[in-house]
Amino acid sequence: MGLEEPGFSAYIPLAYPSPTRFLEVLEALVPCTDFFEIGLPSQKPKYDGPTIRKAHIGALEALGEAEAGGRLLSFLETAARILRNSSVPYVLMTYYSDHRQRVTSLLEAAGNLGAGCVLFPDLLFDHYDHMQDYIEGSREAGMKPCFFASSRFPHRLLAELSRRDPLFIYMGLQPTTGVELPIGVARNLALARKLVGEAYLLAGFAVKRPQDAQGLVRAGASGVVVGTALLERLEKEGPSEMRELACRLRKAVKEASMA
Amino acid sequence: MGLEEPGFSAYIPLAYPSPTRFLEVLEALVPCTDFFEIGLPSQKPKYDGPTIRKAHIGALEALGEAEAGGRLLSFLETAARILRNSSVPYVLMTYYSDHRQRVTSLLEAAGNLGAGCVLFPDLLFDHYDHMQDYIEGSREAGMKPCFFASSRFPHRLLAELSRRDPLFIYMGLQPTTGVELPIGVARNLALARKLVGEAYLLAGFAVKRPQDAQGLVRAGASGVVVGTALLERLEKEGPSEMRELACRLRKAVKEASMA
Amino acid sequence: MAIPLKWYNISADLPRPLPPLVDPLDDGGSRIALLTRILPSRLIDEEYNLSRYIPIPPEVVASYHRIGRPTPLLRAESLERRLGVQGRVRIYYKYEGALPTGSHKINTALPQVHYARLDGAEEVATETGAGQWGLAVATAASIMGVRAKVFMTRSSYEKKRARRVLMESLGAQVVPSPSELTRAGRRALEKDTRHPGSLGLAITEAVEHVLSGDGRRYVAGSVLESVITHQTVIGQELLDQLPEEPDYMVACVGGGSNMAGFAYPAIGLRLRGEGFEKTRFIAAESTASPRLTRGEYRYDGLDSGLVLPLARMYTLGRNHVPPAIHAAGLRYHGAAPSLSLLRSLGLIEPIAYNQEEVFKAALLFARSEGIVPAPESAHAVKAAIDIASRSRGDTVVVFNLSGHGLMDFESYEVILRNTGGESLG
């Protein structure tokens, strides 16, 4: 699986707002999304801001918390089928800490379900020693690895990750999703681009406006992910307004290279 | 009157140890002295150390303090006659403060008595505004002016004094007579020499040993005055021992230029 | 020697990525989101900067110049002689006490107050224990023309008169914490009208004060990566000054800013394979707050009240209540994230000393080198003396003298009284 470049990706937590409505959301977004980032709802979404955290909680509640793990996967199967039919690629996003004991099986399952990769944003920060296992597990499951980096990140490691033939390197522009701090994200992205060479550089966290998304591509991003802004639009206005935003975002991203 | 160069001068307070013995001392020193510096005993010998201060007091007492001024001058006449006979020049040394009201008459008297000059060591320090009067008074009395400088002294003034055709410029090597502090007198003298050009540079205050006197000439002095060391020798050992020291001092001074 | 024009951001060279600050997830809000209303914007930007070098704004370079940077690197020859190691051991120290407020703290107070002013703030607020940081902030605020409000732990407020009066003379408002000014303060006073205060509580009050009005910014004395990065002017100057690569580089650790500022540029060279291969980096802490020697490496609150995000660091627990040592600046429960990471990797080696041995070393140093060290810095002095005394062969030790003790005379008075001031060494 390769990713469109420049690409626009929508992040949605699986089974949010409810399993049924999630599928509606997915279908609504398909026309305006190059690839999806599907988050597995977590009890401890460490890097997520209030909106997505609430979404995770909502999703877990909707699935029935106790046995969420099992149901999540089976529900993912449904979602994956839809995406396969519409031939929109997707990647999974979930916290490594949530799966420490069963990472291999998660990777296998994801591979079987056609995911492009499984992104563990906390892998390199809290489980650095498992990086190699993760890379191998991904390949064994027929996927590429993908990596999450932050805006205080070792340069040499960024360069090294780019040499591991990743599906993408995800640049977390902000410290937490949906929260926009006054950070020079374009500067950071431009530097990251220098460090990762030709690798697919995906930028995300608190991107909200089409012109911002466009700016990120100009600064060096291969693709842009938007989550919180879409969820907020969905909650406040509804699925079609959400789709409308996604389309504008995608359009801005696509037009970035023409400017 | 010109002064021998290199020259050796003996300082003695007039009428010390007593009028009679003073004349003996004078005669004893004549063979080994190029010129005399005769001090007028003072109640307040500000720049003098213990030995010469005691000598002043002794002289004043011997003359009968009350009317010392008058007697001093008439006694000076006697001394001057002796010196004229032996054709050894002399200069007078006295504090300006002691004569503030009658400086002109003092200069006249000194001129009449054949003094080379009257040295007021405190003139430039405490009566700077009278410098011009002093110079003119000296000339009117048929003498040259002579000046006293210390080892913290304005360079420009030293140079200026040398242009007033002085009989000599006296360099007070130490802060007080007879007291030897650890001062780089040769350094000071060498610098003074540069500043006064060709002027006769007389060095004095606490010179005691022949080799020191010689060193001063080598450093730039035209002549050397010794007082305390002679008085001490006189008091402790007698006139001939004093003369013996004077002769050695003079010899050292004379030989300085040959080395 | 010139003043550096860039700060060094070690995150760019770390062997592993630095675990980010996170929200505690204990409510529906976000401490991280709140930062925009608490910290100066530009500080936030620096906290999240990917670059290896962060340009120092020209105004800050000028102010560094003004306060007398670069600070000197001195050779402790008299100390070497007193220790009987001369000719074999060479001891150097970088002297941050030469700065106007007597410690390295001014290095970050200046940019932070400048940044607050760029945000249009008219007042900066902060907490202080012994007063070093508060004095640095009061000074920077005076120079930059903004007001300063300093929440000073009540026990220090009452006992450490010198720095309090000086802060007030500089125009800062010094408030004993807990105070009636904030909810957190009033709550503490309700429980105990004679509450002695704690650094954690004072932080909470300062932040609450900032959040409860307009035109205010909180400025942080240590621990934040951006803040400790400001201190790298120390270590960059040092690289220019060092006549030889040391075997040991030593600094004391409170929040970690002086150690980081002193050592990171050298550690960076080591990490990039450009030098300092043999150098050991020693972090001296107090047995009263032995976070690096005895703490756990885990996520914990930056402050006891959890008004700020969590950081992954060596910690004694955010509710750690240390004994009342003289080196009040070392009584923090945690250590800066990057320092903690380096310690976990063995690149920084911690050692803890008790107060008695530290002051003995301080007096020996004062009596050899003519500088009374700050009680905090005295921990580095102690470590350097220990290393020098024990070393066998040729050894070079460099330590950071982060501050002088001219305003810590109250501590020295107690020490001298107890030892009878007898000769040491």
Next chain:
Amino acid sequence: MAIPLKWYNISADLPRPLPPLVDPLDDGGSRIALLTRILPSRLIDEEYNLSRYIPIPPEVVASYHRIGRPTPLLRAESLERRLGVQGRVRIYYKYEGALPTGSHKINTALPQVHYARLDGAEEVATETGAGQWGLAVATAASIMGVRAKVFMTRSSYEKKRARRVLMESLGAQVVPSPSELTRAGRRALEKDTRHPGSLGLAITEAVEHVLSGDGRRYVAGSVLESVITHQTVIGQELLDQLPEEPDYMVACVGGGSNMAGFAYPAIGLRLRGEGFEKTRFIAAESTASPRLTRGEYRYDGLDSGLVLPLARMYTLGRNHVPPAIHAAGLRYHGAAPSLSLLRSLGLIEPIAYNQEEVFKAALLFARSEGIVPAPESAHAVKAAIDIASRSRGDTVVVFNLSGHGLMDFESYEVILRNTGGESLG
């Protein structure tokens, strides 16, 4: 900018010769002769040196380097703004408080203690009032490895704890004066067991202590020409640093050393016709000891006990007992001979200020420039502010900030309490 390698001896350029020190002629001895047993030999040589420039021994140059010379020249832009004179008046200050003991005093403590050691001395002794000089001597002694004994006026000993404790921490022995150690002390105590001490008496005790044992030297804090000459490192650096020739150069005067050190190199240029033609040199003193404004120009004792020679100077009489002002360093009855001469010639213009107006200026300065001035230096601050405020056209004012007030917090505490710390200016 480099550290000067020579001190400047203004005697070489004075318009009139400097009246020398003389003996009081009150007995058969000589105070001048005694100097050899009191002062370091090399200091005596410098006291009687004809050269315009006196080479600074390499060891002393090295120690100047070590303490952080050159000190900065700073522009007081915030103060200009606070005074509303920006754009028209430029105010600069040379900051001697940047030195390790917080004042210019260390500039002469270092050479003097070095000279004492050259004489083989194992101990130096001196007197101190507020403690600035004592602290400088204790520091120099510690660096140079000799013992220090400081006779501290008893009232200061009891009230000014900070500097006393610091001196002790540096290994100095601090003795309250009058003490039982000397004849002069015992005599004073017999008369009054609670004698508060005086600077004059403390000098007598220190000198007596030196004379009563071997291997001791007395070191002098000001007034002697050699001593004030050491301070000309300040003014020589200043000439290199000044961006423009000032209309006014201002310093405070106690014994005169900081004024001399600051201004003499410029006055020298003026005297030699090489510049500074328009500059006015202002000496700020305290109304408590207004020697230059109200004293007589005559010979008087350097100390009240007449253990030292007489100097021709502006004096209030050697038994002058000034009121107990905070600026203890300005309470001396006389002023250095060369400074007095220049004042008598109108080249230095004195002005006296009272404590209240001085501290008001000090607080205004602190709150603009971030530096709490020493109470002594605050007199120069006051004069500079006055000149700046009153000036009509374009004006450049440079003043010497001879010390910081970090250890004078007790004074500021009293002032803040009395003024309620209200906003100024």
